[in-house]
Amino acid sequence: MIDKTNEIVRTLRDGGVVLIATDTVYGLAALPAKEKAVEKIYSLKGRPRNMFLPVMVANIHDLELLGIDINKYARTLFESFLVPGAITFILGFKDDAIKPDWLTKREEIATRIPDNALLLSVLKETGPLLVTSANRHGQPVTQAKVKDILLELNGVPDLIIEAGEGKEVPSTIINCRPDPPVIERYGVIPVNIIDNILKQ
Numbered sequence: 039m040i041d042k043t044n045e046i047v048r049t050l051r052d053g054g055v056v057l058i059a060t061d062t063v064y065g066l067a068a069l070p071a072k073e074k075a076v077e078k079i080y081s082l083k084g085r086p087r088n089m090f091l092p093v094m095v096a097n098i099h100d101l102e103l104l105g106i107d108i109n110k111y112a113r114t115l116f117e118s119f120l121v122p123g124a125i126t127f128i129l130g131f132k133d134d135a136i137k138p139d140w141l142t143k144r145e146e147i148a149t150r151i152p153d154n155a156l157l158l159s160v161l162k163e164t165g166p167l168l169v170t171s172a173n174r175h176g177q178p179v180t181q182a183k184v185k186d187i188l189l190e191l192n193g194v195p196d197l198i199i200e201a202g203e204g205k206e207v208p209s210t211i212i213n214c215r216p217d218p219p220v221i222e223r224y225g226v227i228p229v230n231i232i233d234n235i236l237k238q
Contacts, residue, residue, distance in 0.1 A: 042199060043159045050164055054196030055079055057172055057187070058160075060094075061153040062124045062226055063179045064172040064187055064204040066195060067094075069164060070140040075196075076168060082191045085175040091168040092126065092148040096161035101149060104166065105135025111236060112214040118235045122153040124226035128213040150209060156201070171208060182206050 046056050053072040058065055066082060068075035070093070080087055095101055098116050101108060107130045108116065115125065130146045131137065141147070152158065152169075161167060172187050172195075173179045182203040188194065211223035212232060219236070221229055 039156055039159060042156060043163065046156075046160050046197065046199060047163045049197040050075075050160075050167070055082065056197045056199060057184070057195040058157060058169075058199045059154060059201040059204055060157055060169065061122075062205045062207065062209050063182075064184065065094075065169040066172045067157075067160075067167045067169045070166060070168050071138070076140075078193070078196075079168065079170060082193050082195065083170065083173070083175045084192055085170070089175075090144055090147070091170045092150070093166050094150060094152055094157070094161060094169040095166050096158055097151065100161075100166055101129070104141060104147075105131050105137055106147065106149070107132045107135075109214055111217075111219045114236060114238075115212070115214075115232065116151075120227060120231070120235070122151040122158065124150075124153070124209040125232070126150040126209045126211045126223075126225075128211065128215060128222065130215050146215065148211065156199070179206055179208055 049056055050069045053075050055075050055078045056067045058067055066079045068079055112127055126148050128148050171179055174190050184200045208225045210225035210227040213220045213222050
């Protein structure tokens with residue numbers, strides 16, 4: 039796994055896009071400061087440029103360094119058995135947050151810590167990555183095999199890491215900014231489990 043981690047990190051730092059398995063669907067990953075790589079992700083997916091890309095991190099500390107507001111709801115879930123895992127958080131920023139350049143236009147981010155050993159090892163080396171599902175924008179995630187995913191994309195990623203079939207169900211998205219939080223997408227994590235954790 040060390041060799042793969044090094045190869046992935048090198049590709050990302052060189053400004054490449056990596057197709058990589060997560061703990062749910064396959065994703066397209068790039069370093070946020072590499073503008074050409076970010077642009078390539080939008081092109082591969084056919085995603086509108088005004089739609090920001092999700093962020094993956096290795097741990098909650100990485101989010102705090104970005105000035106993210108980890109409120110009581112988010113912290114409770116981050117500290118639960120669901121993390122790392124298939125739960126995506128929508129979070130805002132602290133009022134006094136000093137954002138990196140790639141976050142200056144954002145008022146919130148969608149983020150998660152994936153339960154995938156290889157991807158986590160990469161994130162520990164690179165810091166936050168932009169990672170979005172490897173499918174055509176606006177279409178459901180129906181392709182679990184890499185060969186079928188590549189047929190759907192508008193081009194080819196710079197590095198392809200094949201790791202069997204991905205899942206066809208994405209992460210559950212919870213917006214932790216409202217009080218109480220709101221589920222914005224139903225996915226792998228059942229809502230009743232999230233509700234039970236927040237009620238404890």
